Amino acid sequence: MxxxxxxxxxxxxxxxxxxxxxxxxxxxxRMGLPIKISPETKAIYDYIQNLSPTDVVFISGDYDPQVDAELTPMFEAIVRHCFERNVKIVVSNVYNPQGVGLVEPRLKKLAQEYKKVYGVDYVFLGWKYGYSLLIMGMGRDFKGTWQTDYYNTSLEDLPLTSKINNYNDIALVISLTGSGAYVAWIYYAYVQFKAKIAAGITAVMAADSYPYLQAGQLIGLLGGLRGAAEYEQLIHHPSLGSAGMEAQSWxxxxxxxxxxxxxxxxxxxxxxx
Amino acid sequence: MHLSTDPWVWIAFFFTLSIFTFLWKDNFLYKLAENVTVGIGMGFWIVLWWNQTVVGQFWTPLSTDFGSNFHLIIPAIMGLFMITRIIPKYAWMSRYALAFTIGSGAGFGLPRVIQGGVLQQLYATLLPINFTSVGLGYNLIIIIGTLSSLIYFFFSKEHKGAIGGVAKLGIWFLMIGFGATFGYTVMARLSLFIGRVLFILKDVFGMHLF
Incomplete structure (x- = not known):
């Protein structure tokens, strides 16, 4: 041989x-390999950067532990950006109940770090059965669809959610997912209600999602660990995504x-x- | 370096290594981790569906305000119809529940899928051909790529002559697409591995990485 x-x-x-x-x-x-920012990541960053403190970003952590390594760095980077800009956030797990345990403790930790008040600066809704009906219901009657937050407090009693009636009161919906959840947001929230949608997805799905970006159905896209690392660079807070990018390159x-x-x-x- | 004192972190560490032992060969530790994952996953979903759906969306609303929520009995009966599949004599009843589910699901989904997945995607390929913006013009590439790939999947005419040439070009576009997807898949799998390595270095051994 x-x-x-x-x-x-x-x-x-x-x-x-x-x-x-x-x-x-x-x-x-460490070799300090550079991380180039892609236009689709920059688009989400710019959109949030231009929001005012009265605006609300709805983040749906539609993922499970299998893809935690790729999507949690995105979640943390986006929440950090919103908190830094004083933009209000409503977090949920519309598509995947397993995301509750991944998203909630991280949201609480970041809220403590940025001294944000629950109900005023951020709200956590958790998961509820029937994602397609939930997404459509949010376009008609946000509070009636969710009724309570994750801790069983009525959304009417929380200053932040009491003002949200439908997608007109939500500046941006971000779906972080390792499945087809972002497509559901496009079909049910963008097509019917013209909600602004952005997606943070696993790298496996990134190639398939570019047609939605090109068609303008997504305002921006974070693809895999690279997308998370790019966002961390943009907010000047290197963390899990950036730490992994050098290993990824090698x-x-x-x-x-x-x-x-x-x-x-x-x-x-x-x-x- | 500060070793973790959280027993759950060490349990996660043990199962992470157990799964990785499969890379050497199939063994008891891998099978143990695999079965624990499947068992916990199943248990999680059963408890979740029971609490959120049966208790949360049926029993609690009915028991607290029957008058306003009595219509919930209809989907509950439909749900029971589904279970009749396990009794061959009454299995026909499940067809009514299935018919309702398929009918309503298709009704909700179809118009939006056609609008968002077909029409808006079609509009996105009706682009001005612009040579001035970027190199040869992305729009031209999108138009040629879409048309040639569609012609590759057009089987009513034999792929010969001009049609054959365009179909061959379509294969090239498809191959580039598959290559990009495969590249992203490699990246995704490595990201998950990097995630586990980060967990071991940062959470288990308490190393400062950033």
Whole structure:
């Protein structure tokens, strides 16, 4: 077995070890690779940056623990931006109840950090059954649809939500999702009520979501850990997303090298035969 | 470095490593972690559906104000019809509930899907061809890509001659699309791995990473 044949039949476990090293080592030896800001990330940042303290952003944490690594950095970055700009936020988990346990403690922690008052600066609604009916209901009667927040307080009794009647009172809806939830927001909130929608999605789905961005159905898009890292750069608060981007870049380099070597091995051994 | 004192963090650490042992080969630890995940997931959903739907949206409203909420009995009966599928003699009743669900779901969804997923996407490809803005013009690429990809999926005429040439161009656009999707998929899977590495370094070993 010559070199190229050995390369072609490389034990997958060697690949795993090299990828692991490519992911772990950058946390100890930083090269400071730059993170370029994409226009779709900048669009969300600019939109929130131009909101006033009376505006409300509705964030739906439509995700579960499987994609926590990609979407929680986005959630934290967007909440930080809104709190810094004194923009009010209403947080929910319209599409996925598993998001409640992921989103609520982080929202509380950030609210404490920025000294925000519950009910005045932010509200947490949690999850309720029937996402499509919820999204449509919010366009007709926001308070009637949700009725209470996550802690069973009537939305009429909370200063922030008492003023929200429908999507006209919500400046932007952001769906953070590892599923098709953002499409549901487009179909039920944008198409029917012309609500402004932005999406933060896992990288797996990013390529499929660009047509919605191009069609103007989304005002902006955060794609995977890269999107989170870009947003963190924009708000000058590097965190989980930025920390992971160097590891991502090095592991991509390793994978590209493996693809090149694998193809070289294939063509060289075919040439010999 | 400060090791975590939270037992839940160590349990998560144990299950993270257990799952990763599959990369070496299938083993008891992986199977344990897999079954615990499935079991907890199932339990979570059962409790959630019971509390939120049966208790929250049916029992509580009915028991507190029957007069205003008696109409909830209709969907409850529909729900019971669904369960009749487990009794072959009465399974036909479930068709009524299914018919209602499919009919209302299609009724709610279809107009919006056609509007948002077809018409608005179609409008987005009706673009002015602009050579001046960026290089050859993104709009031209979008128009050619959409048309050639659609022609590739047009099977009423044999892919020969001009049609064949355009269809071949469509394959190239599709391949580029698949390549982009695959690239993003690699990125996504690595992001999840990076998330676990971050958890181990930051939460378990208490390292300061940023």
């Amino acid at each position: 010559n070199f190229w044949e050995k390369l072609e039949k490389l034990d997958r476990r060697i690949i795993y070890i090299i990828i692991t090293l490519a992911v772990v080592l950058p946390f100890f030896f 592991s991509h380099i390793a994978i590209i090298l493996f693809i090149i070597l694998g193809n070289l091995g294939y063509f060289m051994s075919r040439k010999k035969k």
